[in-house]
Amino acid sequence: MTGGEESSSGGEVGVLSRFSSSTEQWEIKELRIPFDSDKGLYPFMWDTDEVFSFRGLMCWVDYHRGILYSDVFSDLPELQFVQLPGIEIWDDSHDFSCGRQLPEAYRTVEISEGMIKFVDVDNGRFGLTKRSGFSVTSWTLRTPELEWEKDCVLQVDDLWCLEKFRDSPLPRWVPEFPVVSKQNSDLLHFVLREPHSSAKAWMISISMRQKLLKSYMPYTNDYINLPKEDEDLDLTRFFFNMPFICSDLYKVMEC
Numbered sequence: 001m002t003g004g005e006e007s008s009s010g011g012e013v014g015v016l017s018r019f020s021s022s023t024e025q026w027e028i029k030e031l032r033i034p035f036d037s038d039k040g041l042y043p044f045m046w047d048t049d050e051v052f053s054f055r056g057l058m059c060w061v062d063y064h065r066g067i068l069y070s071d072v073f074s075d076l077p078e079l080q081f082v083q084l085p086g087i088e089i090w091d092d093s094h095d096f097s098c099g100r101q102l103p104e105a106y107r108t109v110e111i112s113e114g115m116i117k118f119v120d121v122d123n124g125r126f127g128l129t130k131r132s133g134f135s136v137t138s139w140t141l142r143t144p145e146l147e148w149e150k151d152c153v154l155q156v157d158d159l160w161c162l163e164k165f166r167d168s169p170l171p172r173w174v175p176e177f178p179v180v181s182k183q184n185s186d187l188l189h190f191v192l193r194e195p196h197s198s199a200k201a202w203m204i205s206i207s208m209r210q211k212l213l214k215s216y217m218p219y220t221n222d223y224i225n226l227p228k229e230d231e232d233l234d235l236t237r238f239f240f241n242m243p244f245i246c247s248d249l250y251k252v253m254e255c
Contacts, residue, residue, distance in 0.1 A: 011043070012035075013032060015031070016030075016070070031079045033046070040065050040066070041065055041081055046068075047064070048061065049062055052110070052111060054116060056073070064087070065084065066083040067109065068080070069081075084118060084120075085150070086120060087107075105241065106122065107178070111182070112182055118140075118141070120137050120139075121134065135154065137153045138150075138151040138185075138188070138208050154208055156174060162211075170202055170216055171194040173192065173195055175191070175192050175206075177190060177239075186210075188206050189203060190204050190206065192204050193239060200218070200238065201239035218237060219237060221236060221238065
């Protein structure tokens with residue numbers, strides 16, 4: 001499905017393309033977007049950050065708004081919307097994020113243990129706006145009620161105070177690019193680095209309920225295609241803001 005398309009009547013619609021193996025034909029359907037300013041769903045402001053399937057539904061995520069979902073195999077598919085919890089919803093006149101920036105650096109919506117999980121770092125405020133007071137909040141979307149339930153809140157200051165963290169070479173800064181373990185929804189993985197472009201990166205794993213730093217290890221990117229003029233630079237510890245696809249990451253990060 002593509003969004004942001006203008007229908008013949010002038011409104012914005014989602015466009016669903018379905019291929020039938022029996023007829024070998026593509027079918028194009030326009031899906032009405034359920035705009036609701038009270039929930040932060042404004043016309044022509046949707047931007048898809050993530051796509052996944054869940055229990056027969058296709059889901060499209062905008063990390064500044066919420067989840068659009070639909071049964072795309074229905075004879076009459078329609079879009080429905082669930083707002084993300086605990087975040088500032090912005091429009092063109094109230095931009096709380098100074099532009100879209102890179103929302104996947106501080107938010108993720110994923111499937112873990114058969115549930116939809118949402119992780120928000122600093123409760124919606126992006127990390128460059130302050131030096132301390134960060135928090136990591138995890139939520140679960142309860143079905144069939146489609147209501148968000150807050151699981152855990154971890155104050156990053158408390159993470160920094162842990163003995164294992166204090167005794168480590170890890171920098172005191174906000175964790176980024178959250179990933180939820182597929183096998184353990186309590187276990188979150190992050191990239192950790194100082195807030196400057198040349199910072200070397202670490203991978204850390206945190207138990208949200210136990211509020212423990214489970215493990216950490218240097219991040220390496222296997223970057224091998226360096227131009228000759230940059231051969232003296234070691235970029236193998238640099239993280240290039242590319243979100244992870246979680247598969248067996250939890251095995252790599254086990255203590």
